[in-house]
Amino acid sequence: MKISVRNLEPTKVRLTITVDNDELKPYLDNARTEIAKQVNIPGFRKGHVPGKLVEQRFGFGAIAGDAVQEAVPDFYNKAVQEKDLRPMAQAKLDVKDIPDSEDSDTKLKFTAEVEVRPKFDLPEIEGMEVEVPAAEVSEDDVNARLERMRKSYGTLVSVDRPAKEGDFLSLDISAEIDGETVDSQEGVSYEIGSHNMLDGLDEAVEGLSAGEETTFEGKLEGGDHAGETAQIKVKVNSVKAEELPELNDEFATEASEFDTLDDLKEQLRKDSEDSARARQATEARDAFLAKLQDGLDIPLPKGVLEQVVEQNLSNVTADPKKATKEQKSEAEEQGQKMLRDQILLDTLAEKLDVKVSQNDVINFLASVAQQYGMDPQNFINAVARNGELPGAVQEVARSKGLISAMRSVKFTHEGEVVDLSDFLGEEEEQVNEEAASDEEASVQAAEAAAAVAAKAAQAAEDAEDAKDTE
Numbered sequence: 001m002k003i004s005v006r007n008l009e010p011t012k013v014r015l016t017i018t019v020d021n022d023e024l025k026p027y028l029d030n031a032r033t034e035i036a037k038q039v040n041i042p043g044f045r046k047g048h049v050p051g052k053l054v055e056q057r058f059g060f061g062a063i064a065g066d067a068v069q070e071a072v073p074d075f076y077n078k079a080v081q082e083k084d085l086r087p088m089a090q091a092k093l094d095v096k097d098i099p100d101s102e103d104s105d106t107k108l109k110f111t112a113e114v115e116v117r118p119k120f121d122l123p124e125i126e127g128m129e130v131e132v133p134a135a136e137v138s139e140d141d142v143n144a145r146l147e148r149m150r151k152s153y154g155t156l157v158s159v160d161r162p163a164k165e166g167d168f169l170s171l172d173i174s175a176e177i178d179g180e181t182v183d184s185q186e187g188v189s190y191e192i193g194s195h196n197m198l199d200g201l202d203e204a205v206e207g208l209s210a211g212e213e214t215t216f217e218g219k220l221e222g223g224d225h226a227g228e229t230a231q232i233k234v235k236v237n238s239v240k241a242e243e244l245p246e247l248n249d250e251f252a253t254e255a256s257e258f259d260t261l262d263d264l265k266e267q268l269r270k271d272s273e274d275s276a277r278a279r280q281a282t283e284a285r286d287a288f289l290a291k292l293q294d295g296l297d298i299p300l301p302k303g304v305l306e307q308v309v310e311q312n313l314s315n316v317t318a319d320p321k322k323a324t325k326e327q328k329s330e331a332e333e334q335g336q337k338m339l340r341d342q343i344l345l346d347t348l349a350e351k352l353d354v355k356v357s358q359n360d361v362i363n364f365l366a367s368v369a370q371q372y373g374m375d376p377q378n379f380i381n382a383v384a385r386n387g388e389l390p391g392a393v394q395e396v397a398r399s400k401g402l403i404s405a406m407r408s409v410k411f412t413h414e415g416e417v418v419d420l421s422d423f424l425g426e427e428e429e430q431v432n433e434e435a436a437s438d439e440e441a442s443v444q445a446a447e448a449a450a451a452v453a454a455k456a457a458q459a460a461e462d463a464e465d466a467k468d469t470e
Contacts, residue, residue: 001017001018001019001020001023001075001078001079002017002018003015003016003017003018003079003082003083004016005083005085008113009299009301009302010118010299011088011115011116011117011118011299011300011301011302012113012114012115012116012301012302012303013085013113013114013116014111014112014113015076015079015080015083015111015112015113015114016109016110016111017075017076017079017109017110017111017112018107018108018109019071019075019107019108019109020107021099021102021103021104021107023075024067024071024099024107024108025102027067027068027070027071027074028063028064028067028102030067030070031063031064031066031067031070032063034066035058035062035063035066060100060101060102061100064098064099064100065098068095068098068108071108072093072095072108072110073093075108075110076091076093076110076112079112080114085114085116086116086117086346087114087115087116087117088114088115088116088117088301088304089114089115089301089303089304089307090114091112091113091114092112092113092114093110093111093112094110094111094112094113095108095109095110096109096110096111097109115301115302115303115304116301117301117343117346117347118298118299118343119347120296120297120298120347122292122296122344122347122348122351123291123292125405125408125409126408127408127410128288128291128408128409128410129409129410129411129412130284130287130288130291130409130410130411130412131287131411131412131413132280132283132284132287132411132412132413132418133280133283133413134280134413134414135273135276135277135279135280135418136276137269137272137273137276141272141276142265142268142269142272145268145271145272146247146264146265146268149255149256149268150244150245150247150251150255151242151244152255153244153245153251153254153255154242154243154244154245155242155243156168156240156241156242156243157240157241157243158210158238158239158240159239159240159241160209160210160239161209161239162206162207162208162209162239163192163205163206163207163208163209163236163239164192164206164207165192165193165202165206166191166192166193166241166242167191167192167239167240167241167242168189168190168191168192168239168240168241168242169189169190169191169192169205169236169237169238169239169240170187170188170189170236170237170238170240171187171188171189171190171205171234171235171236171237172184172185172186172187172188172234172235172237173185173188173198173232173233173234173235174232174233175220175225175230175231175232175233176230176231176232176233177225177228177229177230177231182220182223182224182225182230183220183223183225183230187237190205192205192206197221198218198219198220198221198232199218199219200216200217200218200232201216201218201232201234203216204216204232204234205234205236208236208239209236209239210236210237210238210239211235211236211237212235212236213233213234213235213236214233214234215231215232215233215234216231216232216234217229217230217231217232218230218232222317222318223318224319224322226317226319226322226323226324227322227324247261248261249261252264277422277423278423280418280420281420281422281423281424284406284411284418284420285402285406288405288406288409288411289341289344289345292344292348293340293344298340298343298344300336300339300340300343301339304339305335305336305339308335308338308339309328309331309332309335312330312331312334312335313327313328313331316331342398345398345401345402346394346397346398348398348401348402348405349397349398349400349401351401352401352404352405354397354400354401354404356393356396356397356400360396360400361389361392361393361396362380364392364395364396364399365379365380365383365392366379366380403424403425406420406424407424
């Protein structure tokens with residue numbers, strides 16, 4: 001196999017791959033065998049038709065066509081490994097030449113255009129020092145937690161007065177553009193000051209009493225007319241104020257397992273401290289990644305970035321094509337950061353020679369399934385069926401690489417060492433020498449997870465078949 005590589009962009013290459021006839025021969029033989037299994041020829045049992053007869057009956061072109069479909073992906077993967085490339089997307093494959101006979105002078109030749117992970121050198125991690133913010137807890141933090149708990153026990157009561165900030169309103173809203181109603185909703189619940197609906201709504205309804213209405217001009221946030229200016233009519237159906245319980249020992253007893261308000265506040269302080277330490281660990285991670293990236297030029301693959309940005313937009317608007325300028329800018333910024341972090345973590349995992357085991361993958365998938373309230377076996381089955389196991393292996397490798405690297409870093413705040421062991425855990429036990437030297441650990445992990453998923457799928461099918469026969 002002959003391979004030539006041309007750099008089209010900093011993160012995109014074109015491979016031109018030429019395959020010798022002797023390398024293609026096993027694929028031709030396999031194609032003849034597969035065709036023989038599917039045809040009936042008098043005098044021969046199905047599946048036992050000689051290859052030469054298959055070729056005479058169907059022509060070399062049909063055999064070569066089937067062989068090429070199987071061979072091209074295999075030779076592409078071999079070329080990627082040989083040239084030490086890290087594809088980040090599906091390759092665009094284009095077959096240029098196909099031999100017209102088994103001993104033809106024409107060889108199988110195809111090109112593959114693919115976006116790849118850029119290569120760069122990471123700084124030395126061992127001995128690196130990273131400054132992080134303090135995990136501080138103030139009285140305001142504790143009081144804020146207490147106030148949120150208090151609000152959860154609040155009640156809404158109707159009031160006969162003009163609405164003010166903090167009140168809860170029931171609204172009828174309609175929007176018109178050029179005299180035509182483009183949207184309308186009745187009985188919409190809204191808290192003045194929450195700013196989670198239309199710009200200008202707070203100013204429009206504040207001061208109105210139940211039964212009153214007003215009209216204002218504003219931009220629509222969603223729907224087919226998102227971003228367009230409309231005349232918005234609002235009617236206040238009711239005004240309700242929130243009544244909160246008094247903060248005393250009685251409240252503490254009702255809202256918690258504590259008998260006194262002081263005991264409840266002490267627990268809330270501990271909760272705030274735990275949250276502050278968790279926040280500090282997140283900030284430490286971000287500071288570490290930022291220090292790794294400092295001074296590095298990490299080009300991003302354009303096609304992959306476009307897909308990430310489009311996905312980000314689809315999470316915030318029904319039609320990404322109608323997204324606002326601000327939404328597009330935010331989606332672009334988020335996409336760049338996510339992609340740059342992923343590239344950095346993949347490179348880090350490779351530098352640290354991270355190994356991913358079967359249990360690592362299974363535990364990761366089970367954890368994700370739990371987060372979404374799904375049955376782990378069904379989730380693993382879905383991941384395997386959708387061809388997403390390599391992605392799961394990659395996510396596990398990123399996580400393991402990041403944690404391993406952070407254990408080697410000294411995190412400090414104003415000269416004092418910050419202990420993150422509660423979040424980074426202890427060093428993993430030394431794996432045996434044979435497993436540590438296995439270069440196909442990630443592949444084996446994916447295959448093992450696939451086997452588990454296949455068993456789960458088969459068990460589910462068997463159970464369903466048994467149910468149908470009852």
